[in-house]
Amino acid sequence: MNVVEGGGRKGTRFGFREFKKWSIFVTMGFIALLLVYVLLGMAYYLVYGLFMDGTLFYLTKEDILYLLGSFLMVVVILEIMETMWLYGTKDEIHVESVVLIAITAIANQLIVFDFQVTAGSLLAGAGVLVLALGAAFYLIRNTQWQSSEKKELGEKPDRDDLF
Amino acid sequence: VHDYFRLLKKWSIYFTMVLVSIVLLIMLAILVFYVIDLITGNNFFIEGKADILYILGLFLLVVVILEIMETMYIYATKEEIHVGAVVLIAITAISRELIVFDYEHVAGALLAGAGILIASLATAYYLILRAHREFPGEREDHIK
DSSP, X not given: OXXXXXXXXXXXXXXXXHHHHHHHXXXXXXXXXXXXXXXXXXXXXXXXXXXIXXXXXXXXXXXXXXXXXXXXXXXXXXHHHHHHHHHHHHOOXXXXXXXXXXXXXXXXXXXXXXXXXXXXXXXHHHHHHHHHHHHHHHHHHHHHHHHHHHHHTTOOOSOOOOO | OHHHHHXXXXXXXXXXXXXXXXXXXXXXXXXXXXXXXXXXXXTTTTTHHHHHHHHHHHHHHHHHHHHHHHHHHHHHHHOOBOHHHHHHHHHHHHHHHHHTOOXXXXXXXXXXXXXXXXXXXXXXXXXXXXXXXXXOOSSOOSBO
């Protein structure tokens, strides 16, 4: 982890860390707004779209799947925020975390898939994608493990950066 | 700022869980009414198969929703997401669809695609868990 102490480093790096940090925080603020908007939208959909409409007992499979999709979206948004939080405060990006978030997002989409209207090639493509992401996670972890073993042995790791 | 973030996280999860449980209650109520309707109806034996598959599908959907709630609960309390669990839920959801599939009216390509999908999900699950076991990371992570 390439943690640069303080912000006021000499030369071109002056202020970059502050800039980065505040950009992250502003972005997180906007994502938080989006999250609140999604939550309120879900509540609105549930209360007005179903209770007030009188269609409560005609709740179809599509409605349920739509709501479930929104619920799962909340979790994905929170995960993204958490990753950004780590980037803003600890100055590190966990690539493997991002890969895992991608797997979570795809899995969430698969949970609310409507299999009646999808093509088989789409399913096969999603499968290949999930497999590739899983393999990528495995390989990234493997590489990190080997470079950390090198560190323990006192050797210089190949690269030392924030990822 | 960190406290605000954690508060936001916790409360959005709880809010979502409340909404999910409302949906779950509605679904259970619908299920009960549907079963009663089916039993008291005159044409119980005539349109049997499609109705039974529909009810079965709703039951399995209840299970999927409960699993999602459990994942959310773990996320809210222990602040960690287990990706393996999410992948397993996806497998459950797809299997649910396959159980209530109307096999007479689907193309073979769709089935092949679903098969590839399930195989890859299982492999991804294996790879994730194996990566955790063989190469435990030296840093704490919120998403596992």
